[in-house]
Amino acid sequence: MIRIATLAAAALLALTAVPAQAEDATVTLTFETGARTGKVMVALFNSEASYQSNQPVAAQQIDASGAVVAVFGDLPAGDYAMKAFHDVNGDGQMNTNPFGIPSEPYAFSNNAPANMGPASWSRARFTVSGDTAQTISIR
């Protein structure tokens, strides 16, 4: 039915090395959470293929007790999308109920809505051509 749980694994993957370029941009994602515990796990993707296969170009874990801001620097211009979940209980997992429905909050870039599954690449995609900022509601 709703298969969003797989993004958990993706978001946990570590950042893979990306060559830095002087003219590269920074993406700043500010998260509005419903709880102040645990961490917000953020995964950034740079293509539809990487988004679909959960191969992030970068990932971060942000402590949720203070301001929750993920800053991804040195990004070449291009299209990106983000998946995140709030690991409210800090167990490192995106928890689901016994029937597999996420029981912790999650979100996508552009605050793109889920619809019986993760938000589509076309709705979550944003173009980076300079420094870019978004505020994401994750409740």
Added chain:
Amino acid sequence: MLEPPNPLTPNFEETVMLASRRNFLMGAAALSAAVATPETVRAMAAMQASAAHNLADWALATADLEGDIAPRAMRLVRGRAPAGLQGALFRNGPAKFRRPGGSATHWFDGDGLMRAFRVRDGQVTLEARFADTPKRRWESEIDAVVTPGFGTPGDDRARVGSPDDANAANTAIMMAGDEVWALWEAGSPLAMNASDLSTKGFVTLRDDLKGMPFQAHPRYDPDGTVWNIGLWGDRMVVWRLNADRSLHTAQIVELPRACYMHDFTATARHLVIVMQPWVFDHDAMPFAARFAWKPELGAQIMVIDKADLTNSRIFELPAFSYFHLGDAWEDGSGTIRFDVAAGKDVQFALEGARVLVEGRGTVPGEPAQLSLVTLHTDGRAEMTSSGVTAEFPRSDPRRAGLARRYTAHVAGERSGRPLPTGLAVHDWETGRSDGFDFGDGVIMEEAVWVPKPGRSGEADAWLVAPAINLRRGVTELHAFDAARVSDGPISSWRADIALPAGFHGLWNGA
């Protein structure tokens, strides 16, 4: 999608009928001009509205309500208020189906409206508020019904990140302290304030159970323990709540088949899971499209020990369909009995409920009949039809899970005209049906049992139910004596508005 009658494709019969109806209305309007009261004006407006859209007179049952209804007095129009009848009838049901950008096409998919009929010192007030769900918020914002439901396909404008994003909170009720919980079946209860019907939010009984399905028909033990189920393919969660509505346990139970079930029942010692042969076939939306009616499979009934959910037995019966069961009971030998409003197929679920939202046309198939299922200790099962047309079976809440004699139900629905017109009490001891029918001018809604204070007999109760008076275009509230339903209502109160027909209610005594 709803389509207005197309003026470009004239249909002779339709045109003639419409014309004559309009003439009649104009004549009636002229006649009534001299004696116009607010009531006659409202009745005229209701008739004109249905005539203008070529709707059936019963279409008021699925009309759209555009907003909340502030508390208002209902006027006593028959009998006297019974002394001792104090409390509130809370009722839930869909009340908004159509929006400019897209509409619900199935009766089960309208936005839930919580109604409160409050009875105090002989005075009755009515108020109603929509359940403030994410679905309703989003669909109000874009002015389109886009969310998939039981029979409404939805579209890609939907925002469904969890089952509760599609939760219409439109089916039934549970009391929880000073809250009423609006129940759906594929998601969480929605808590609303009992005092003003404002929405508080979805209920998560334990963090790791967020968004689990919680069906619309919980069953109660005498000590206040609440049992409920939630379905997920061939698995179900069995909810056990304490009397204070906190979670006792939630346990997953495997089922012998994946099928659609709207209800389950229980005796004092057992859960009774009734699996009709409307079985999962393929992934699809709307939800009902997932299931295939396979009567050759028959019905399976799983009886589960409340004290040990791994201990179960299976009984088999020939195929029948159903939405609603009565409370079950068992005798000293362990024989289990329960009643069911049994149908022959799922035409109503698929097609009939769509016709109801269209507000015209014919509901296919036959209305359900009240039947009694007996599960013998030797493993045999049998089912006996009373021959009485019935839906919404309800019984004395003081006897939930215990031996009982009576079932109240709505009656009078027939092939060719949808929705019930009367109320009856069936006596399982004598086989006698004690009923009252208002006729086609009324749509009868589900009745609840209200025990008379200080009395303990099963028939020492009032049956309290609203009905839509189609001729006057208003909602009424009726109280019957459960022992003498055929005498008609002992008291009736009339509102100055009509609410669409609700599904299920609960009496909360003062």
